[in-house]
Amino acid sequence: MRTLLATLLCAAALPAVAADGAALFAQHCAACHQPGGVGLPGLAPPLAGTLGERLKIAGRGYLPRVVMHGMTGPITVQGARYTGAMPPFGTQLPDEALAAVLNHVLEGFNAGTLPEGHQAYTPAELAEARETRLAPHAVRKLRDGPPRAGSGS
Numbered sequence: 559m560r561t562l563l564a565t566l567l568c569a570a571a572l573p574a575v576a577a578d579g580a581a582l583f584a585q586h587c588a589a590c591h592q593p594g595g596v597g598l599p600g601l602a603p604p605l606a607g608t609l610g611e612r613l614k615i616a617g618r619g620y621l622p623r624v625v626m627h628g629m630t631g632p633i634t635v636q637g638a639r640y641t642g643a644m645p646p647f648g649t650q651l652p653d654e655a656l657a658a659v660l661n662h663v664l665e666g667f668n669a670g671t672l673p674e675g676h677q678a679y680t681p682a683e684l685a686e687a688r689e690t691r692l693a694p695h696a697v698r699k700l701r702d703g704p705p706r707a708g709s710g711s
């Protein structure tokens with residue numbers, strides 16, 4: 559009886575444990591983006607020191623869609639060209655975990671460069687990104703931000 563009660567209490571406590579962004583990054587992202595998010599030319603772009611500027615250009619909706627749906631299409635980061643594929647994590651990880659890993663990448667690797675008044679991502683923003691399925695090449699288009707009036711294309 560006592561064991562059963564303990565088991566029930568443990569199970570009930572589980573969802574309350576906040577997702578650990580650092581552990582998620584180590585497990586799911588570091589193989590490509592490297593510890594500390596420093597990147598590896600030819601494999602995956604740096605996430606350290608680059609995403610504050612990206613938030614300003616692409617807007618807040620971009621990063622949730624990258625981790626949720628993945629991305630393909632060439633990009634240039636700090637002078638190096640990347641043509642690989644960022645895998646979609648929406649099928650593997652819940653909204654809370656994706657928010658936690660994004661917040662870890664931003665606060666851990668991009669502190670001091672985030673847009674003024676930046677607020678941590680919430681699971682609800684990931685849920686919103688999950689709602690509309692996007693192809694990885696469509697996510698790539700979001701990276702450059704909204705098309706500018708008069709850009710001629």
Ligand code: HEC
Pocket residue numbers: 583586587588589590591601602603605608612621624625629630631632633635640641642643644645647659660663698701
């Ligand atoms: C299999 C290797 C791989 C893994 C694992 C991976 N990524 Fe990526 N990631 C990439 C590649 C390659 C790109 C660039 C895609 C392109 O060129 O379109 C990328 C792009 C990104 C970008 C966009 C960067 C920018 O400058 O716009 C973010 C953000 C990102 N990844 C975050 C993550 C996070 C967070 C994880 C773990 C949940 C992760 N990645 C796991 C390979 C990977």
